[in-house]
Amino acid sequence: MMGAIFTLEMKKNLQDKGLLFWMVILPIIFTYLFIEIFTSGADDIAKLEVITSIVPGYIVMFVFFIMISMVTSFIKDRDSGMTARIASAPIKPKFYLLGKWLPYILIVCVQIFILFSFGKVVYDINLEQPILLTSLSIFLAYMVTGFGLFLALSVKTENMGIALTQVIALGGALISGLWVPIDMMPNMLQKTAEFLPQYWAHQALQDTMHGTLAYKDFFTASGVLFAYGTSGFLLAVIRYRSFLKVARS
Amino acid sequence: MVLHINQVKKEYGNKEALKSVSLVIPKGACYGLVGPNGAGKSTLLKIIASIILDYEGKVRLINLSNQSLKQQIGYVPQEICLEQNLSAISNLYFFGKLYDLKGKELKSRAMEVLKEIGLIDRAKDKVKQFSGGMKRRLNIGCALMHRPNILIMDEPTVGIDPQSRRYIFEMIKQLQQQGCTIIYATHYMEEVEQLCDEVAFIDHGEIIEQGRVEALLQRYATPSVFVKGMKELPEQLITLGDITRHKDGYLITTNQLIAVMETILQHYQEESDKLLRLEIVRPRLEDVFITLTGSELRDGQRGHV
Structure with missing residues (x-):
């Protein structure tokens, strides 16, 4: 039963050409432009430093835009009567949510793979610890989509979802040092960043690229991402009843 | 098999959407549920279909089957709940899978349903290319995939052409002949007269009258x-x-x-x-309806119900 929801959600996303733009084309354009701006006139060492910060930084920022697709999908289902109709079938809410959630984890994993591949092909970035980097990417996808799931079941309108996604993605990027190196930011913001998953993901991804990520730090970063993702899922399960109450039928 | 709805109450905040509703729907009946806008019809249907779970009272299915209530119910919502970018057969597969149909059984059942709803020639066409009537028929077909014993239909003929309406009526009559129990909510009194054996009038969240259609006509009209x-x-x-x-x-x-x-x-x-x-x-059922509920407009008196 969960498989049916998964397959349907996957099909819908594969037909969505907008997703390709938001998730792949736009991040590539931004990454390219900002690298060009920040590396002009820099020497090779500084250039490598900037690229190693910008590529994972923009990946972490742009994965959050999947939340727009998640919000749109849930709100559309809610308002078209599909949510209520599925609720009349013998499928438990947690499996319904899992079926809707898993395709997005997969999509974000593919997005991260494409964006790192872009970095490797165009800028020859270092990927010294590929296994840890892959694992972190999966945790990152899990975290952002888990959070997206909660957001999708909490917002009343699509516009509200899009606005909140931008606040979370752009605000989080600013505070977590995805745009500017974290050590150049004020102390208070550096402390605040430690509460945000973007910070942990960015730092850990950078370290895997350099080949300096210790296992302890890997487990800490993964733990933070996992905790955020799981919290998102659990909160979404709690929100489901309220979501269903306002669903059209 | 009998569906017992016993003293069901439902509140939305301070508003009572249903006030102690009790009904007994016998096996094989086509049971009409009629009421003005905001009377509580959709809330009652959602409770029977297990979409609304937080309510007072009981909905019980007395039968010999081991299947759960959800497995035995097919729900046709008022909205057209189909994936517009998928084909008719893909939509049927999706709903069949939700009821655990697999492999050959799923495929053969989808073909059977396509025949029943008259869309066998359009099986692979995308739903967005369909007319309103075709979508309505497919909407019903999706609820038939798992061969439900009870079919809940919430205003299934809204906005369709007379040919499609007639086709749907024939489908309903056939389903009834096959032993399916149908709960049919509508505003159209002539539909109730044509299809239903029994009818319940609901207003302000209460069943104000129920019984066999002919008996009500004799009593009120x-x-x-x-x-x-x-x-x-x-x-x-x-x-x-x-x-x-x-x-x-x-x-x-x-x-x-x-x-x-x-x-x-x-x-x-x-x-x-x-x-x-x-x-x-x-005499017409509409006269009974007006006698029981009055002739005032009810638009937007209550949201949500």
Whole structure:
């Protein structure tokens, strides 16, 4: 039963050409432009430093835009009567949510793979610890989509979802040092960043690229991402009843 | 198998959407649920379909099957809940899988349903290319995939052409012949008269009347006699019924049909060529509905129900 929801959600996303733009084309354009701006006139060492910060930084920022697709999908289902109709079938809410959630984890994993591949092909970035980097990417996808799931079941309108996604993605990027190196930011913001998953993901991804990520730090970063993702899922399960109450039928 | 709805209550905040609703729906019946906007029909249907779970009272299915209530119910919502970018058959597969149909069984059942809903030639076409009537039929088909014992239909003929409506009526009659119990919510009284054995009128969250359609017509609706071609009616008729000017004739609402007709015929025995038309007008369920619920507009009195 969960498989049916998964397959349907996957099909819908594969037909969505907008997703390709938001998730792949736009991040590539931004990454390219900002690298060009920040590396002009820099020497090779500084250039490598900037690229190693910008590529994972923009990946972490742009994965959050999947939340727009998640919000749109849930709100559309809610308002078209599909949510209520599925609720009349013998499928438990947690499996319904899992079926809707898993395709997005997969999509974000593919997005991260494409964006790192872009970095490797165009800028020859270092990927010294590929296994840890892959694992972190999966945790990152899990975290952002888990959070997206909660957001999708909490917002009343699509516009509200899009606005909140931008606040979370752009605000989080600013505070977590995805745009500017974290050590150049004020102390208070550096402390605040430690509460945000973007910070942990960015730092850990950078370290895997350099080949300096210790296992302890890997487990800490993964733990933070996992905790955020799981919290998102659990909160979404709690929100489901309220979501269903306002669903059209 | 009997569906027992026992003292079901539901509140939305301070508003009582359902106030102790009790119904018994027997196996194989086509049971009409009629009420004005905001009366509580959709809430009741959602409770029966297990979409709303937080309510007071009980909904019980008394039968010999081991299947859960959800497995035995097919729900046809008022909205067209189909994936517009997928084909008809993909939509049927999706809903079949939700009820654990797999492999060959899923495929053969989808083909059967496509035949039943008259879309076998359009199986692979995308739903967005379909007319309103075709979408409505597919909407019903999706609820039939798992061969439900009870089919809940919430205004399934809204906005469709007469041909599709007739086709849907035939489908419903066939399903009923196959033993399926149908709960049919609608605003269209003629649909209830045509399809349903029993009907419940719901208003302000309460069942205000229920019973067999014919019995309710006898109890609440008075038949009339329509007479055309007469300039003046015999005076005796005034004591026999209520007379209203109607189109190009008179409508006499009465419980004494034979007496009224005899009086008219006697009065015009010698001038029978002046009498252009004399007919009995059958009472309508709409009259019962208006008698029970009043004729005030109910638009937007309550949201959510």
